[in-house]
Amino acid sequence: MGEIQSQEKLEKLIALIEELERWNKKINLTAIRSTQDMVSGHLLDSLAVRPFLQGKSIIDVGSGAGFPGLPLAIVDPSLNYRLLDSNGKKIAFITHAISLLNLKNVEAIKIRAEDYFPASGFDTVIARALTDIPSLIALTEHMLKKRGVIISLKGKNPTKELNKIPDNWKYSITKIMVPGLEEHERHIISLRNPKMQLND
Secondary structure, three states: OHHHHHHHHHHHHHHHHHHHHHHHOOOOOOOOOOHHHHHHHHHHHHHOOHHHOOOOEEEEEOOOOOOOHHHHHHHOOOOEEEEEEOOHHHHHHHHHHHHHOOOOOEEEEEOOHHHOOOOOOEEEEEEEOOOOHHHHHHHHHHHEEEEEEEEEEEOOOOHHHHOOOOOOOEEEEEEEOOOOOOOOOEEEEEEEOOOOOOOO
């Protein structure tokens, strides 16, 4: 049974990249053009964050064409994802992908992060190349549950950004290696506020 599920997930991941490539020829969704580069630059880069997620509810802020949210939702259907972006064309692609791949654990939302106030908070906020870390905290901390975590996917170690975060926030940095991106630095930053009040 496990092998069947794994095969189904692999097929969905492949279909996602094929569909992204097809749409990208008509609508500029991503600067990455080739299938091989999409696999490493979007798919594998997205899945690298999986061990850092916590809880069951996750929001991908500034999701763009659905990365990292869509690949993560495919590989772990037990988690609930909300993919948020203000770009209508990119949300249209995400909505199409959700329907095409029959993903029951994903919802797409077209809105700016600063205008989104969810009824209940999320266990994990993810953002990939959205903004600098102090701005990311300011944009998304109201979306977090108590003891929630913000995960930022970065290229080079963002030491200068981390020096500017609010004093009550703590962070950890993990350098990762993504197959196909060996020449590029990749870091995952986990951010927590131990003093954050209950907001869910």
